[in-house]
Amino acid sequence: MVFDKLLKTLYSHLLHRRVLSIGTNYYATNDLEKEYVSLINLTKTMLIEIQPAVINSKSIFENLERELDQRDIPLNRKFIEIKPADNTVNEYALLSNIIMGSDRYLYIEIFKMSPLIDIFTQMVEEAGGEIVEKSRTELVSHMPSKKESIRIAIQMITLGMKKGVNVRGAVGMTGAASIERAIEMNAVIHETSGVGFTKLGGEYGVIFEDVPTNEKVDLKPVAADNFMYIDAKDSTGFLERNGKDKLIEIMNDINAYIANESEGKIEGYRVGGDDLIINFPNKSIALKTGLDCAWFAMNNGLNLRVGIGNSRREAGENAHLTDDIKIRDDTASIVFDLANGKYAYYIPTEFTRTTIDYSTNNTTTLAIVFIFIFLATLVGWNSGNPWLGVIATIIALIAIVVKD
Numbered sequence: 001m002v003f004d005k006l007l008k009t010l011y012s013h014l015l016h017r018r019v020l021s022i023g024t025n026y027y028a029t030n031d032l033e034k035e036y037v038s039l040i041n042l043t044k045t046m047l048i049e050i051q052p053a054v055i056n057s058k059s060i061f062e063n064l065e066r067e068l069d070q071r072d073i074p075l076n077r078k079f080i081e082i083k084p085a086d087n088t089v090n091e092y093a094l095l096s097n098i099i100m101g102s103d104r105y106l107y108i109e110i111f112k113m114s115p116l117i118d119i120f121t122q123m124v125e126e127a128g129g130e131i132v133e134k135s136r137t138e139l140v141s142h143m144p145s146k147k148e149s150i151r152i153a154i155q156m157i158t159l160g161m162k163k164g165v166n167v168r169g170a171v172g173m174t175g176a177a178s179i180e181r182a183i184e185m186n187a188v189i190h191e192t193s194g195v196g197f198t199k200l201g202g203e204y205g206v207i208f209e210d211v212p213t214n215e216k217v218d219l220k221p222v223a224a225d226n227f228m229y230i231d232a233k234d235s236t237g238f239l240e241r242n243g244k245d246k247l248i249e250i251m252n253d254i255n256a257y258i259a260n261e262s263e264g265k266i267e268g269y270r271v272g273g274d275d276l277i278i279n280f281p282n283k284s285i286a287l288k289t290g291l292d293c294a295w296f297a298m299n300n301g302l303n304l305r306v307g308i309g310n311s312r313r314e315a316g317e318n319a320h321l322t323d324d325i326k327i328r329d330d331t332a333s334i335v336f337d338l339a340n341g342k343y344a345y346y347i348p349t350e351f352t353r354t355t356i357d358y359s360t361n362n363t364t365t366l367a368i369v370f371i372f373i374f375l376a377t378l379v380g381w382n383s384g385n386p387w388l389g390v391i392a393t394i395i396a397l398i399a400i401v402v403k404d
Helices: 002-015 031-043 057-067 091-100 116-126 146-162 175-189 235-242 244-261 283-299 312-324 350-361 363-383 387-403
Strands: 018-022 046-051 078-083 105-110 130-134 138-142 167-172 193-199 202-208 226-232 265-267 275-280 304-309 333-338 341-346
Touching (some): 057 202, 078 175, 146 202, 244 275, 275 283
Parallel strands (some): 167 193
Antiparallel strands (some): 018 046, 078 202, 105 167, 130 138
């Protein structure tokens, strides 16, 4: 743990950006998670803070109101905080969203017997959701998105309260997570109608003590699009080293992967070009695809600049920010907005990865070397023989080389 902090401090200094993680300690539970965790740790992919987000209940609720169309947020709603978010980006939660997708499961419970559950089932199916489990008072469904889950839940609450039935809704990464969230809400607000959700590691709810009004929050919603801009770094140098055919092959493979496996809609790509723009249904899929493409290109000797944003211009601007994220040599990076901050996934060069691997696997040796050089330098300066530190450094380097 201490050595991990030292490494993050060192690379924060070298990159002039705060390094939040190097690789990940995320505990994988299935084959998909194991694949991504393995790749992140193999490449020593770093999560970097470019502009820190200010995370608090006020900013989270404002963000929710803008994410949902104002037509879907009744004015008489109340927000509650069940568990506050940490005022920092949670690397584990972010990675979980990227691998598995954002909260898409919706749990609905009615607090007294009513035929409403059948109407709610129909509402889910009309919204593009799929019923997973259903009883006389509960249902669990898989929805197209977290936003759609909250929107539909508010509609169900409105219908239920008009008929004198309080409704509990909750969204989660899995059906079990959504049920657990509902239980936590029930312990706080009992049978008051509302829908619970997570945001940046915190637990929140939108509740209604009265029937939701037709008056809505008057806010302009944020753009729903999630664009990704991909561009080859130093394509001229790559062409000189590998030829035009190799660049075309890599970019065509990326284009085919995005078109066939990522749910992305490609815009503006021409065969032989070194850039493309893609529109994705949500940011999680965009980030996952960005990592896939960056890893694939690096494995073939090509570094990509990748930017994700709500517009084509914003995605392009974020992509070009990657040029400033490097220690010495160019490498692949993915810049994206999170909350009201800006972050990046930085994939180090092979030299940096090798250095990190050596440092991680030889902590005892490095500690001994540091102590030896420090003591020799200390003795040298105090005895008027400063050259002792230089000699100790040379001896230590020889010892390391011989050891390996």
